[in-house]
Amino acid sequence: MAEHSFPPRSSVKRWLVTTNHKDIGILYIVSSLFFFIFGGILALLIRTQLWTSGEFILSGSAFGQAVTAHGLVMVFFFLSPFAFGFANYIVPLQIGADDLAFPRLNALSYWLYFFAGMVFIVSFLQGGTIEAGWTLYAPLNLPAFMPSPGATTAILALLMFVGSVTASTINFIVTIHTHKADGLSLWHLPMFTWSILLTVWMMLIAFAALAAALLILGADHIFGAQYFTATEGGGLLWAHLFWFFGHPEVYIVFFPALGVMLETYQTFTGRRLIGRKWVILAMILVTLQSFLVWMHHMFLTTINLEIKTLMMAMTIGISLPFDLIVFAMIYTLLKGRIRYTTPFLFNFGALLLFILGGITGVFLGAIVLDYEFRGTYWVVAHFHYVMFAGGTALIGGLYYWWPKITGKMYNEFLGKLHFGIYFIGFNLLYFSMFLSWEMPRRVFTYHTGLETYNQMATIGGIILGASFLIMFYNLYTSYLSGPDAPDNPWEYSRTAEWATSSPPPLENFEGVPTYRNGFLEFEDRNAVADGGHVEHGHEPGRHPDHASWWPVTISFAGFLMLIGLAGLGEHFAYELLFIGGAAFVLLSAIGWGLEDFYAPEPLRGAKWPFDGVHKNKFGMWVFLASDIVIFGAFIGAYVFIRWGYGWEAWQNVPAESLPGLVNTFVLLTSSFTVILALVYAQRGNRRGVIAGLLATIGFAFTFMLIKSWEWNFLLPEAETLPEAVTMLVTLDFDVLFHTEGPAIDASIMHSTYYVTTGLHAIHVLIGVVALGYLAWRAWAHNAYIDGNERPVENVGLYWHFVDIAWVFLFPLFYII
Amino acid sequence: MWVFGHTGGGSDLRTQESVFEEIFLVFLVLGTIVGVVVIGYMLYNGWRYRASASDELEDPPVLGELPVGQGGGKKLALSFALSAIIVLSLIVWSYSAVIYVDQGPEMEENMEVEIVGAQFNWDFTYENGETLTDTLVIPEDQLVRFSVTAQTEPRLDVWHTFGVTELRIKADAIPGQTATEWVLADQQGVYLAECFELCGAGHSHMTADVIVVSQEEFDSWYELLSEDPDEAMENIPEPEEN
Structure with a gap:
């Protein structure tokens, strides 16, 4: 489809067919905020139940569903997609690219995410969703204990989400490595882009492990396989697979927020990052080490002391790079001219919260203390201080990039008011949980002695929730009637997204961005096209495509197929849905293959060390890397179970x-x-x-x-x-x-x-x-x-x- | 008190409670100091360098410059080293207690109890083979060793975690796996055991009473349990008021 037939933003069709990274970014942000409200309502239900120590509005089962869905929605359907809304919008701008490497695949990622969320919502309507906690411990996660098809549906929703993440991961890895502007080497990448690059590398490995865990769990659910019912280690197997994914996931959620903090700490102080290269090295170290600490979630299981000690050492080791990053941000404040605008207030607050979360995390690293903290509200309070500190920074990111994305300014007073109320509510809510730390997690009734702390937390939760009414009102009025935003509303901002109009044009920059002379310049687009040697895949004179119906079609077909798959054997209608959906998926995949979609690679740019590798081949290698992890996890599961069974007796x-x-x-x-x-x-x-x-x-x-x-x-x-x-x-x-x-x-x-x-x-x-x-x-x-x-x-x-x-x-x- | 010195036997027997409380206190004090210093420093500088009170910047960043860092590496390295020393020494210090807590003290006499979790009850089986449900009676000042698991027969059960908050003991109860734990209760009383891993709709109600009584009272009750279990279960001994 040529550019002239690309519908305008006022048209609904535009949002269904678009493959442009800025549109996809907006879709991610809007959808993730919807899931944020959904998860937030679940949180308020939980807090309402805990207002009294006895029975109240929810049953044990309903409470189990609420805590499970709250965790899954917030972690999978809110935090990461919210961060990737910004990643979609901002990363190509920061590196001077026209779009992601595979725009159509990017649209597919979004729609898979969207429909995965819809599948998850359907699970509520099928006699209740999964209620095993977000960690889905086995064998509670099996139909023997949760017979409703909703539990299976929820697992398939997560699997579909993993599909979305994998596609997105490949896209971002290829884009950041090969679509950087001329002269913009890896070392010089802006910090937000650095954080996204490391996030997607972690995602590639971690989500493949989750894919394997969910595929096996799906086989247990649908075909009656017996992995997680095996007394030869089925329960532990799930814990290993889940936490091998689950611990890196903490950094996957936090790193993009860290990227926002590192950007805003520079912009709003007017200082460059102190110890920049050490911060980057620290982040790379965390990325590698994140795969070597997972068993610290399992200190109370039957793992032997030697391995626990090793995991403890690794865990403490991974906290140290974060110390360095925190100090680097604090020292960046010194000698600056700090302007407490709304984005910076949120990011300043985020660091305060993160310091508290970090200190209380060191407690958990000590095995003797962890033995007691396991399964209590200390853990709940700690990870909310860490992960929601990340959320706080991302909300700051929303205010920071709002003028760029919408072209409108928000109301600064309302923004500050939002922060004030938010910060009070946050600490009242989660600090109360530290005070009531002896309470077991995920209980809906508790000792009467802990009622005061729980009521403080509930009040904090309501204040926290209410503060977002101010935000949504502020953003809504800003979008409708706010003053126009200048191209660069923030003094001392440095990165390239501020060097184009607000909002940027379809191709992002008028000229082709280059850093060849050490600072951002723009070259004439036609001159670059003529001067570059013509490669295969480049069709001179042809405009890149920006629209395709296939991403949304395939995802919708997948939605139908998975709903059918979850209910196989329940009702004949499910079987029809499954067969029809599967055929629909196959047909739309063929349609995708036949479509002539043109998305050229940049003719020149900084690609080291992947010079000369075509993007499709690079993408295939990245995909295979994740597939290796999937097969590795399957083989690992087999070896683990066989070991528990007795290698020779097998x-x-x-x-x-x-x-x-x-x-x-x-x-x-x-x-x-x-x-x-x-x-x-x-x-x-x-x-x-x-x-x-x-x-x-x-x-x-x-x-x-x-x-x-x-x-x-x-x-x-x-x-x-x-x-x-x-x-x-x-x-x-x-x-x-x-x-x-x-x-x-x-x-x-x-x-x-x-x-x-x-x-x-x-x-x-x-x-x-x-x-x-x-x-x-x-x-x-x-x-x-x-x-x-x-x-x-x-x-x-x-x-x-x-x-x-x-x-x-x-x-x-x-x-x- | 500040130097942790047990050798795992002899005269310095310690309860899990006292080990935990000591380490927790040290972490809490140091954690608070570090938190106050770091956050205080951050807030102070955040105030001091606010825009309205600051001079013009010497070398302000410019839009479009290639991202680079600013100096200040020495100060960063110094603070990093300091924080690393604090964290590492805390962990190394607390580690000396891990072996003790993991393996328990060496005592000549001890009794063993098998704990099995099943939706939504705790079964306690004594060495004489008798089983109590949701009630555990143990003697004061004696080492009791637990083996903890979840039910597999006749029906596979789910993952639970057995914990008694006041006694600071906890162990995962996983089907097919057996974890070990020990307790040395130095105060008579009734303690609440709870489940610490979500195990289904009845998770909140999966509690048991752990009753600590004097050695004499326990011995006579245990004798009764061996001879006439029903009678013993009717007459659970009560702890003395302290």
Whole structure:
């Protein structure tokens, strides 16, 4: 779609089809604020219940749902998306890019997030949502303890959210590494962009672990697998998987807020950041170390003392970089000219709150104290002081960038009033929780002796909630009738987003930003286009596309499919919804593939160390990195459970290893044929390309045939292969998975075998679709032989990965 | 008092309560001092360098400059080192107590009780095989060792956490895993045991009474428990008023 047909912002259609990063940023911010209100209402319900020590407005089950949904909504559907609203809007501006590397994928990320939120809301309507706490500890998180389909729906909502995050992660990693303006090296990135870069690298690994945990949990829910009911360590397995994600998640939520603080501490003091390179190094250290501390959430479990000690040392180690960052911000205040505007008040307050959260966190790091604090309100108070300190900084970020985004100024007096009331409410609410720290978490009745502190907290909660009425009123009136904002409303701001109009034009800057001479300059767009060497993928004279219907369509189809999947076996309507939704997803994915969407890479810029890597290939590598973590988590889960079971006592499910061995050779051969296809593409041999791709597909089908024969052989309910296929096609999961004989729930050995090889089989099938698409394009459009063989190479990379994954699975499940 | 010196046996037996209270107090005092100093310093400078009272900046940042830092690294390194020393020494100091708290004191005589959590009750099984539900009777001044788990048979149960706040003891009760914990109660009385991990709709009500009585009273009751369990459960001993 060309630029002239891009609808204006006043049109609803614009917001459904837009792929522009600024529009997506606004969509994220608005949606996340909606979820903030939703989570906030749940919080007020919790606080109302806790007004008295006895029974009040909620039942035990309703209270469990409220605390669970409050945590999930605030962490997943508010904090990160709110931060990524700013990341979407601001990061491309700060690095001088026109848009993200994959604008259409960015729109898909948003819509997946939006519909994941909708799936989550639907879970409330299906007899109650999940009530296992946001940590979803096993085996309470299973249908045996929460039979309503709402619990399954909530898990699928989270899975869909993880899909959104993964797409977004790939997009931001590629964008920040390869779309920076000329002369803007990594060292010189603005601090907000630095914080987002480190956040997405953490997200890439951490959310893949969560994806694995949720996929396994989904298999337990829907197909009756038995991972988390296994007494050989099922409960601990969940805790390990969850916290391997969950601890980095704390920094994932906090880092963007830290980025806002680091920007505003410079802008509103008129000083540059003290010890800038040490702050960056400290943040990199936290990023790496965040994956080595997860067991400090499990000090009271049966983990041995040596490992606990190691985890304690790591935990204390990770608090030290934060000390440095805090001191750097405080020293930046010195000798400045500090202006207490609303954005800075919130960020100044955020640091105060974070210091309190940090000090009380050191208490938790000491094992002896943690033994007692575990499961109490000390933990609740601490993480609210830390995570909501982050939230405080982000609210400051909303005021900071509001003039840029809307082109309007807000009312400064109302902003300050908001901060004052907010800060009082915050401390009354959460400091009271420190005082009542002996109270267990997530109880809806408690000792009468703690009533005073709880009532203080409830009053604080109401004040905190009410302060946001002022904010929404202020922003609403500002948007409608506020004075126009100048391009740069803040004296001493430095970063590039202030060097364009408020709001910026579609392509962000009139000229092409460059830092080649050490400061921001703009070059003539046409001169750059003419002067640059023409690469493949660049079509001179063609305008980039900004609109596509497919992101919203695919996400909506996914919404229908997941609702259907959650209710399989409940009602016939769910099965129809699932089949219809799945077909809809496939069709819209094909529509996506066929659409000619043009999003060029910048012709020059600072890309070190990824010079010369095409963005699609880079994106594929980043995706594969996250997929490696998913397979790693599946294999880790298998090894963990087998270890608990007794390594030698374990019996492999396939009685014969020969079919598996044959399959190994089949897949390895297919890796060879896909390389052949690439070689023929480079030589411009059309028939060779098609033959190579078809041979690869043939081997994939051979693999799947042997696999389904093996599964069929192992599942005696289906006597013949056609019968098994019929069951699959008609979704007769009850017969397929829930019969006597060695079905998926026959034993933990069967569960791990079917689930892990099933994950691999899904990868093979996705590969077949992609290879088929390539073969069809090569046949119908003579594609890939004109020098642009990159799609063959990228799908080939994926295919090699699928083959290598099998090389690990084969010995684990057939031989050892 | 300020130097933690137990060797894990002999004359310096300590309750979990006293170990916790001591460490908590030290952390609280130091944490408060650090908090007051850091926040005070921040507020003071925030006030001192407010725009209305400050001079013009010497080298103000300019829009569009390449982001760089400002000096001041020495001061930063110094404060960082100081904070690191405080945090590290606190942790190393408190660590000497971890082994004691983890393994308990060495005493010749001790009794063992198995604790099993199941939605939404606590079962306490004594060495003689008798089980009490939601009530635990233990003798004063004697080491009691617990093994803590959650029910797996006849029906798999969920993850619970057994804790008695006043005695400062806590252990995760996970199906298929057995955690250990110990208590040395030096005061007679009735203490409340609670569940500290969300375990379902009845989580808030998953409580039990831990009754600490004198050694003599416990011994006679325990004898009765072995001979006539029903009678013993009817006649739970009561702690003496202090």
